[in-house]
Amino acid sequence: MTSSTARVVVLGGGILGVSTAAHLARSGASVDLVTEAAPASGASGRSLAWLNSAGPRSAAYHSLRAVALDRWRTLAHREDLRHAVRFDGGLTWAAPGASHRERHAHELSIGYDSRWLAPGEVARWTPGVDPAAVAEEGAVFNPGEGWADLPTVVAVLLERFRADGGRLRTGAGPARVVVAGGRARGVRTASGEVLDADAVVLATGAAVPRDLAGLGVAVPEDTPVALLVETEPVGHALRAVLNTPRVAVRPTPAGTLVLDSGWAEREVVVHGDPLDGRHEVRERTVEGLLAEASRVMAGNPPLRAARRGVGPKPIPGDGEPVAGPVGAVPGLHVLFTHSGATLGVVLGEFTAREVLTGEPVPLLAPFRPERFA
Template sequence: MTTPTSSARVVVIGGGVLGVSTATHLARAGASVTLLTESAISSGASGRSLSWLNSAGERSPEYHALRMAGIDRYRTLGQKLGDNRFLRFEGGLTWAAPGESYASRYQHERSIGYDSVWLQPDEIERWTPGVDPSSVNSEGAIFNPGEGWVDLPSLIEHLLSGFRAAGGTVHDNVGRVSVDVTNGRASGARTAGGDVHEADAVVLAAGPWVPGALDELGVRVEDQTPISLLLTTHPVKTDLKAVLNTPRVAVRPTPDGTLVLDSGWSEEEVVDLGNGSYQVNDDTLAGLLAEASAVLAGHPTLELDRYGVGPKPIPGDGEPVAGPVDEIPGLHVLFTHSGATLGLILGELVAQEILTGIASPLLQRFRLSRFSVPTS
């Protein structure tokens, strides 16, 4: 058995769940780890994520297996934490738009052993409360009892506590961070202020900024990153416990009694002003609140507390990018849409690869090399 190299010096770039998870696994294994982030911890995509823990629908077998491993790690964490406020497994409920059907999706989930129950509208209350059955497609809905949700900022805070206890160092709000390359190999990272952090390995986990950072190094990754919009309501009285994914809105409870909301149509209405800022129209916000109220039992009045808007990382083929960058030895990358579900497992597997030099079979399909092309 190969044991981790405890003397390794590693710099991790990115203060979201993927960067913090990887840094924590490395530090706990004995590595000397420095975590660098451009702004505040959790201020990027991890701070505006629906954070639905799932492997619902159809995807490649390898991606499904990785997501299921990710959910397994959350269940293990939940057992260790005991009663906690930021991680729940209360299931997920979804239904198709009028005129469409999720029957084939249900059959697929059943065929691969994914826990999936078909419910008629009048059966929903018995399985998962807080939903207005009249809002559900007449054909019924899919309830996935094994799904859950996590509040990523709270999870990240928990992980950072362990990271610091293991000797890790955090430098936040350091501005833009770039990878240093010496003689063709990643040798550390440099902050906007010119501070250099030397390392034996560098992990690039900067969410939607990964493609640009790689491009500067002469490596291209296909990218379909859109703009995300996540609304948070004021606290509201509701019996909802599951994550809802409906044709017009997704809804998730939070630890403090609020709800978070997102949707595809509302994201499309965000105006990118081209200077790192965005315009969100009042009608979009009001519309999303109304859509959420319409699917909740009793149609509670939902009031906006705040919203987050910004790029949501999605690789060009929709599947994760994880592991070494072949063109630059010593550089490892994490770039994925499913950061919440995969946060713990990807951090664990990439840390193991860095410290042991042994490639993980679970990550074989998700290498950058599947579509990276040198830019020069």
Template sequence: MPESAAKKVVVVGGGILGASTAAHLARAGATVTLVTAGALADGASGRSIAWLNSSGDRSREYHHLRLMGIDRYRTWASQHPDGRAYLRFDGAVKWAAPGETLRDTFAFERAAGYDAVWVDRSDIARVAPHVNPEAVADEGAIFNAGEGWVDLPAIVAALAEQARRAGARVLEHAGETHVATEHGRVTGVILGNGDILGADSVVLATGPAAPAELARLGVNVPNSSPAAFVLFTEPTDVPIRTVLNTPRVAVRPAADGGLVLDADWAEQTVVVAGDRTFSVPETSVEGLLQEASRVLLGSPELKVARIGAGWKPIPGDGNPVAGAVPQVPGLYVLFTHSGATLGLILGELLTEEILTGGVPPALRTFRADRFTSSQLSTPVPTGAWAAVRQD
């Protein structure tokens, strides 16, 4: 075994990014411990719309990374036939709000080689027979046939099991965990009970809590993570397959036969109390249910199964933060929006960096040291990445 593959690594964070990294590292021969404050996927990964896409206008580098992410999910699907229960590529449909247009978005996607087809409202049933045509914009909609969705808790559990089979230790309910250093270099982590796990390298994959831990170590990574919530409905007879990204609600199928809903306007109503708990106004919940019913054929009655609220991970400049933290040798970070789309590929690429010392070309744009000392973090309270206990 190469000397690099014998490294002892602690991965902090039990969501898609942490589980993916732990599985990739363990399969490559590293000695791995995956540590999470609570249960696996009880943070942002447990309350994500989990739309797999590179939709819209973004930088070439970010678009390329997201396409790589989608590719790895397709590989997973081919290697795990049972995964069809929690990973699907049935496409996605989006349309503009009144007075707005998606024509420029369509042109950008086509110019980037992205699979995008313009669909007239009268023809929407051809790609999304479950959609109410009257809800679609007069100009029509964009259909992205290559997009899909994933149930993150299911794939996190599968990745954690892969890591275990490869020899990794998975430590749940470890409490608030901090990076341990000596003379400025990583030496391991300190668990919530005070126990210390030694390591050559530590991966910080704690979602919106990552910038606060980095700030404790003197590293500034801007944090724009907002409070947000996702609504899970009870199983429904609505035969929805494609993801819908509409002006007032996003809708995707769930593995249990229900739907998953969110919206920008709704997340802006979340109330964060002084004790770091989250509450969602009943009017927002009812509004999401009504908006989802309106865009679906037959206006079905939808009922709430559960609500997940918490911080939505978004770095200050909107782009991923991935790779080594130069100020703290031995420390690596994964902090990004679109963790669902990027989960598998970031775990793979970070494993390559940790074990070889080389920076994968796809990560060069997204280093933590791109931020200057003048860009101060906006800390999220430690522990805020745990999901609200409404489920």
């Protein structure tokens, strides 16, 4: 298909879906972006949104993430998103009895910018951290890492999408891919309206495996129910993303902090289906996150919760992204990944290219859905 005649429907209003729709519309395609609820109301609205390629991972995955960080810097410059996309580094240290020395050595071996800091050196490299909280062995600081305020970025991309002729349909409820003659032909919304298309992009976050299963395609998932807590505005000097043994912390453009942690995630009580059921967050969990965050912040400021977001966090079964055409359903492309924040911009670019040209992007070759067949 050609860019000027292609009709594409994108399902999903998070960073992956919106980025894909924006790239398609900019290339001249006729694009409908369909969201179940409001844009960025799912995982993109409750993400720590740490932009990184830290730690050990496959070489192919690291390469993709490295390119993704480049695209984030380009977007931030082009759209003047300095308030919502920051590259002020990431700081992490190990739990008692563990060490990050091997991680640091690995990062150095692949050329990833990684500095080993003694506790007393932390303040010189990245302000806002209590050195007394840092592990005695020291910490790893990655100067090239950053964070994004995804709802703000999604809103900017939607403005571009509309300016390029894209059509946004919000609050459409659960939509389904229409398959006829052995290929994807469009999308049916919850109201029964059918949007015809030459290609469909499925980027419905944690619902992707269920949506694909309805088409006879299996993609394993390891999706938990996650919790993100946002504080009230607080005076602080923190600029980097902190990943500590008990809490991850990042600043926001509004002067608040957002917090999450694996232990807090495991304390969420799930009633019914994780995708559609009710999620119960105990007050002790929220208070525990606030206390852990205060402990690692310079001056140990009192923190109060202003908002909490709870819901499924998309994670493929093998931990690596799922991106590209679905062989069993020609005309259908899928995006499903844990690292939606880091990969959001570049996967949108690459998916739009593959949809419109039919030419595979080599960097995506290891991440095709067919690997699970």
